[in-house]
Amino acid sequence: MTAAPLARTVDFQPGERNVFFHLLTACNLACRHCYINPAQHGAATLPLATVLQWLKLFARPERQTNLILLGGEPTLHPDLAAVIQAAKSMRYAVTVDSNGYLFHDLLDRITPKELDYLSFSLDGPDATVNDPIRGEGVFAICTGNIRRAVAQGFNTSLIYTVSGLNIEHLHRMPALLADLGVRRFFIQVIGLRGNPAAHKPDGAVNWQVEPAQWLSVVPRVAAEAARLGIHVIYPKVYLDPAEVFQCAGIVAENFFIFPNGRVYQCPLCEDHPIHSYEIKDNQLLHRDGLNEDRFFPLTIPEGCVMNRLLQPDNIAYHPDGSPVHRISCCLLKQEIRPAAL
Ligand code: SF4
Ligand code: SF4
Numbered sequence: 001m002t003a004a005p006l007a008r009t010v011d012f013q014p015g016e017r018n019v020f021f022h023l024l025t026a027c028n029l030a031c032r033h034c035y036i037n038p039a040q041h042g043a044a045t046l047p048l049a050t051v052l053q054w055l056k057l058f059a060r061p062e063r064q065t066n067l068i069l070l071g072g073e074p075t076l077h078p079d080l081a082a083v084i085q086a087a088k089s090m091r092y093a094v095t096v097d098s099n100g101y102l103f104h105d106l107l108d109r110i111t112p113k114e115l116d117y118l119s120f121s122l123d124g125p126d127a128t129v130n131d132p133i134r135g136e137g138v139f140a141i142c143t144g145n146i147r148r149a150v151a152q153g154f155n156t157s158l159i160y161t162v163s164g165l166n167i168e169h170l171h172r173m174p175a176l177l178a179d180l181g182v183r184r185f186f187i188q189v190i191g192l193r194g195n196p197a198a199h200k201p202d203g204a205v206n207w208q209v210e211p212a213q214w215l216s217v218v219p220r221v222a223a224e225a226a227r228l229g230i231h232v233i234y235p236k237v238y239l240d241p242a243e244v245f246q247c248a249g250i251v252a253e254n255f256f257i258f259p260n261g262r263v264y265q266c267p268l269c270e271d272h273p274i275h276s277y278e279i280k281d282n283q284l285l286h287r288d289g290l291n292e293d294r295f296f297p298l299t300i301p302e303g304c305v306m307n308r309l310l311q312p313d314n315i316a317y318h319p320d321g322s323p324v325h326r327i328s329c330c331l332l333k334q335e336i337r338p339a340a341l
Helices: 048-058 080-089 127-134 138-151 167-180 211-227 305-310
Strands: 008-010 017-022 065-070 093-098 117-121 156-162 184-189 231-235 253-257 262-264 277-280 283-286 333-336
Touching: 017 048, 048 065, 048 080, 048 253, 048 283, 065 080, 080 093, 117 138, 117 184, 127 138, 138 156, 138 167, 156 167, 167 184, 167 211, 184 211, 211 231, 211 333
Parallel strands: 017 065, 017 253, 065 093, 093 117, 117 156, 156 184, 184 231
Antiparallel strands: 008 333, 231 333, 253 262, 262 277, 277 283
């Protein structure tokens, strides 16, 4: 009998940098939980020349820098292949997060060597679960393109956003991923930004997942995926009593760039004009004032300050007023690597 692979918390690595670059906000889909908010993020598609200038602002060839190209749907950008190639030449490790449609023949315009990971989003193990969330016909197109990408030799990963609409079906994902040949599995938690902040889903189901349900389902499914040879990453969400709280805004370097030039350090803040930086005339400028970075050093019993301010419904309290769980930084991850990796 083999021992179950163990989950470990991925501590923030000193010097690690992650650049999440939204090239555009347009998308061919209208997912029910979409967090894109054009009023706050802009509606432009950045021209190639601007993208290259902005990439240079964040490039640090001497340090490991992960670049995640996002939208909207990034493959709608007509110059995505050129962006990927330029980013590689600046020594970024490049991932593209796609909804699976792969417009502009992306797989024929780049090689697996030029792209570290091609990541697909799927929110159910079959069309019956996925398509009511992401759109009619999406499951078939997305899984078809995952198979094509794997057959052409691309490293693929898959993001599953867990909500009250699909958590009961998460346990069927590991077998599907193994069948598709996906190598990395990101389990995400629904955030109360964009659509989920504005609307509750129809009927009795809530978007949010209760702590007990998250803790009883997600680690178990992650371990099962790892048993099938898949590298699994999922958010910590709730800190164990002995764990130290750390805010990524202080101990890590993450940049979330939007087409209107806003640059956030914390994704929870993205619906509000409290970004720490902005890009103006191709220069990265720090913004003075009461912005997100003024909140990062605050210490509260609940853990993450922004979660307390923006998503207070996520926190339960004991009768004495102490929080039942401390909420970790939303960027703190757990991972399970399969034994062979
Ligand atoms: S694919 Fe992404 S950007 Fe497009 S609607 Fe869905 S969540 Fe929003
Ligand atoms: S989610 Fe909370 S802990 Fe993480 S960067 Fe934002 S404010 Fe800091």
